[in-house]
Amino acid sequence: xxxxxxxxxxxxxxxxxxxxxxxxxxxxxxxxxxxxxxxxxxxxxxxxxxxxxxxxxxxxxxxxxxxxxxxxxxxxxxxxxxxxxxxxxxxxxxxxxxxxxxxxxxxxxxxxxxxxxxxxxxxxxxxxxxxxxxxxxxxxxxxxxxxxxxxxxxxxxxxxxxxxxxxxxxxxxxxxxxxxxxxxxxx
Amino acid sequence: xxxxxxxxxxxxxxxxxxxxxxxxxxxxxxxxxxxxxxxxxxxxxxxxxxxxxxxxxxxxxxxxxxxxxxxxxxxxxxxxxxxxxxxxxxxxxxxxxxxxxxxxxxxxxxxxxxxxxxxxxxxxxxxxxxxxxxxxxxxxxxxxxxxxxxxxxxxxxxxxxxxxxxxxxxxxxxxxxxxxxxxxxxxxxxxxxxxxxxxxxxxxxxxxxx
Numbered sequence: 116x117x118x119x120x121x122x123x124x125x126x127x128x129x130x131x132x133x134x135x136x137x138x139x140x141x142x143x144x145x146x147x148x149x150x151x152x153x154x155x156x157x158x159x160x161x162x163x164x165x166x167x168x169x170x171x172x173x174x175x176x177x178x179x180x181x182x183x184x185x186x187x188x189x190x191x192x193x194x195x196x197x198x199x200x201x202x203x204x205x206x207x208x209x210x211x212x213x214x215x216x217x218x219x220x221x222x223x224x225x226x227x228x229x230x231x232x233x234x235x236x237x238x239x240x241x242x243x244x245x246x247x248x249x250x251x252x253x254x255x256x257x258x259x260x261x262x263x264x265x266x267x268x269x270x271x272x273x274x275x276x277x278x279x280x281x282x283x284x285x286x287x288x289x290x291x292x293x294x295x296x297x298x299x300x301x302x
Numbered sequence: 303x304x305x306x307x308x309x310x311x312x313x314x315x316x317x318x319x320x321x322x323x324x325x326x327x328x329x330x331x332x333x334x335x336x337x338x339x340x341x342x343x344x345x346x347x348x349x350x351x352x353x354x355x356x357x358x359x360x361x362x363x364x365x366x367x368x369x370x371x372x373x374x375x376x377x378x379x380x381x382x383x384x385x386x387x388x389x390x391x392x393x394x395x396x397x398x399x400x401x402x403x404x405x406x407x408x409x410x411x412x413x414x415x416x417x418x419x420x421x422x423x424x425x426x427x428x429x430x431x432x433x434x435x436x437x438x439x440x441x442x443x444x445x446x447x448x449x450x451x452x453x454x455x456x457x458x459x460x461x462x463x464x465x466x467x468x469x470x471x472x473x474x475x476x477x478x479x480x481x482x483x484x485x486x487x488x489x490x491x492x493x494x495x496x497x498x499x500x501x502x503x504x505x506x507x508x509x510x511x512x
Binding site: 138143180181241244245252263264272291295297301 | 311312315316319321346347349350351353354355356357358359360361366369370372373374376377378380381
């Protein structure tokens with residue numbers, strides 16, 4: 116998976132000349148095209164409904180535009196985006212008292228789990244396994260769940276720490292304990 | 303590491319996530335090749351991780367051209383009306399913030415003036431947020447009303463600026479009871495202003511009168 120921060124252009128390209136020649140809008144849209152699907156997946160797994168997740172994704176990219184317009188730090192825009200989206204999601208869950216995924220119900224995208232190569236029996240088994248895993252995720256603490264979801268999106272511990280405002284050691288501990296709990300509940 | 307000592311779950315997970323130092327990773331690899339119990343545990347964790355990846359990638363993310371088009375239009379509109387934050391705008395914003403937070407701002411004068419020349423925090427700041435104050439690298443700021451509380455607090459920067467006493471007075475903040483030398487409305491006070499990621503003042507720490 117290509118990562119948004121790998122979009123980094125040569126250092127000279129970030130100068131004012133580049134910004135005059137190329138719209139920040141295009142840069143934001145490049146990030147959008149690369150990251151919006153994985154951001155939506157993350158928000159979906161946090162328990163947000165599809166409409167709220169889409170609104171938060173859009174708001175996050177508008178904030179990215181503001182951030183770039185002010186000459187904000189560009190060293191890891193992927194983490195920055197997730198951090199903003201995560202905080203927006205948390206605020207929304209608090210403000211509207213929506214479910215905080217303590218009780219996860221529907222498996223996200225359950226209809227997309229079918230595989231053309233798997234037999235009907237294998238498919239059913241896979242679906243049951245994932246359903247069990249999804250339910251077990253609801254038994255984890257929110258920090259454990261968030262760390263594991265970000266890890267599943269390919270984030271390193273240092274980046275997860277940046278997104279969730281945790282220490283790297285706390286991230287490691289959450290991942291280890293979360294996996295241990297999932298192992299007990301699912302396997 | 304003795305072959306008889308099994309690897310901890312923490313080490314196994316970190317090895318799986320490629321989060322170990324090279325020498326630790328080599329030791330874990332050597333142990334795994336010799337210990338079936340740990341190899342089994344490692345495989346269980348790996349399988350679980352793959353399933354988690356499948357679970358997350360199964361989440362519904364159908365392409366949404368409408369959202370993309372709407373974002374494009376909004377960005378286009380914003381680019382035509384760029385908002386540039388100038389120091390004057392920051393100070394105006396500060397006045398607004400102080401109007402609401404006048405009571406809190408008064409408390410800022412109780413903060414000792416001793417750290418006027420201490421170096422500014424760089425890199426990773428240590429932030430603690432408690433009732434109405436934020437502590438950044440040991441410096442306490444009185445929180446101002448903040449338009450974007452959803453933005454993270456872990457990378458603010460601090461700008462030292464002069465804030466006109468007049469603007470504070472307009473906000474209802476008077477200094478006579480606290481220090482006579484601050485009574486002249488033509489004066490300014492030197493303050494550290496904590497700027498959030500969106501460029502807005504997040505907190506203020508009055509350092510001294512000019």
